[in-house]
Every structure is written in structure tokens, then in C-alpha cells.
Amino acid sequence: MDCCGKTIASRSRYAQLVPPTCYLPRGHTGKCDQYPYLKHLADIAPHLAKKIRRDATMTTGAAWASSDAGPNRILRWVILQGDEQLREFGINIESLSPIIQAKLRDKAASYEDCMGVARRLTWSAYGVPGAPRPPDHVRTPLEAEFGPIVSGSTVCLICRSPFDFDDYAKAKRGKAVIETAHAAPRRHDTANVGFAHRACNIAQGDKTLDEFYEWIRKILRNVEAGRGHP
Numbered sequence: 696m697d698c699c700g701k702t703i704a705s706r707s708r709y710a711q712l713v714p715p716t717c718y719l720p721r722g723h724t725g726k727c728d729q730y731p732y733l734k735h736l737a738d739i740a741p742h743l744a745k746k747i748r749r750d751a752t753m754t755t756g757a758a759w760a761s762s763d764a765g766p767n768r769i770l771r772w773v774i775l776q777g778d779e780q781l782r783e784f785g786i787n788i789e790s791l792s793p794i795i796q797a798k799l800r801d802k803a804a805s806y807e808d809c810m811g812v813a814r815r816l817t818w819s820a821y822g823v824p825g826a827p828r829p830p831d832h833v834r835t836p837l838e839a840e841f842g843p844i845v846s847g848s849t850v851c852l853i854c855r856s857p858f859d860f861d862d863y864a865k866a867k868r869g870k871a872v873i874e875t876a877h878a879a880p881r882r883h884d885t886a887n888v889g890f891a892h893r894a895c896n897i898a899q900g901d902k903t904l905d906e907f908y909e910w911i912r913k914i915l916r917n918v919e920a921g922r923g924h925p
């Protein structure tokens with residue numbers, strides 16, 4: 696789609712690094728909007744719309760939530776900035792352990808890639824059984840970019856089992872049942888993201904999907920060969 700692309704005024708201090716831009720069609724009427732395709736979901740499933748925005752643009756990092764372990768959540772494109780610039784934003788990357796530094800840098804992605812991921816996840820959400828039908832102004836640009844929205848075509852990126860639209864709102868022990876997942880964990884772009892069961896995402900860890908399936912094959916071969924106990 697040919698986008699308007701105008702800069703949207705923002706009070707975020709990060710907006711001076713990469714100003715948010717409008718993703719409505721060029722020549723649109725009305726106000727510019729960074730996430731026009733999320734408006735419908737924001738009305739009917741606000742929790743999911745928020746999750747898509749957050750997962751597309753922010754690093755995860757519950758495991759590093761302590762002050763000496765680095766920032767918990769940070770915009771992915773901010774990490775692409777130099778260490779000097781990061782310091783101006785209160786992130787002293789050199790003070791973090793090498794492991795945390797590497798983890799942070801693994802999550803870096805450009806603004807354009809993050810916006811693409813948000814569109815891709817929105818398209819995927821509408822393909823889950825039980826999802827509402829998107830209005831045409833949402834459906835048309837998403838289908839032009841990613842193909843037809845077909846109910847049931849979205850399955851867990853990892854185990855390929857279906858889930859239900861209601862699952863997005865479910866949590867177990869305070870953790871969402873459905874998470875955003877990456878076929879290759881270090882690539883945050885449209886070709887590489889989808890939704891997955893939290894349990895599957897944890898099992899995949901930092902392996903690519905191919906590595907993960909090969910790992911499972913090896914386990915099953917060992918089990919089937921009757922190795923070890925019992």
C-alpha cells in the first residue's frame with residue numbers, strides 16, 4: 696500500500712530518534728494514524744490490540760527486570776542507536792553484563808520492521824477461529840500485503856496446533872497463554888513472526904524452528920530406540 700507517511704506529532708522523548716509516521720493510505724482524509732489497522736481490534740479486543748503494539752515495538756525481558764540487569768522494556772529501534780545516544784536516554788549499555796548486552800542487541804529492529812510486525816500480527820489474529828471479521832478498511836490493506844484472511848489459517852507458529860480467539864484473553868499464573876513468537880529468534884520482521892502457545896515458545900527457547908524440530912526428532916529417536924530409562 697502507498698502510505699501517507701507523514702510524521703505524527705508525539706510527546707515521547709524517543710520520537711526525536713525516529714518520529715512515528717502515518718500508515719493510512721496516501722491522500723486519506725481525517726487525522727493521521729500510526730496504527731489504523733488496529734482500530735477495530737482496539738474496540739473489540741483492546742487487550743489484544745495493546746499486546747500487538749507492545750510485542751511489535753518493545754523488547755520483552757521480564758527476566759532482566761532488576762535495576763542491575765538493564766531496562767525491562769525498551770523500543771526495539773532505540774537499541775540500534777549508538778551507546779552514546781542510548782546514554783542520553785538513561786540506558787548505560789556498558790554497565791550491563793555482556794550477556795544482557797547481547798540479549799538487548801538481539802532484540803534490536805528498525806522502526807519499519809516493527810511496524811511491519813504489527814501489521815503481520817494483526818493479520819494473523821484475524822485468521823484465528825472465533826476472530827471477528829475485520830472491516831474492509833482493515834481487511835483490504837492487510838490482505839494486499841499478506842494474502843487472504845481465512846478463519847483457521849493461523850495456528851501456533853511452533854506446534855502448528857490451532858487455538859481460539861478467546862485464548863488471547865486467557866492467562867495461566869499471570870502469564871498470557873498466547874505469545875508472539877519468532878521462527879528465528881533474532882529476526883524481528885514480517886516473515887519471521889507469529890503467535891504461539893507460551894509453552895511452545897518456552898520450549899523453542901533461542902533455537903530457530905528448524906533447530907528446535909531437529910532437537911525434538913533426536914529426542915524421539917533416542918526414546919524410540921529404547922535408550923536409557925525406563
Ligand SMILES: [Zn+2]
Pocket residue numbers: 699700701717718719723726727728
Ligand atoms: Zn496521514
Ligand SMILES: [Zn+2]
Pocket residue numbers: 851852853854855856891892895
Ligand atoms: Zn503451540
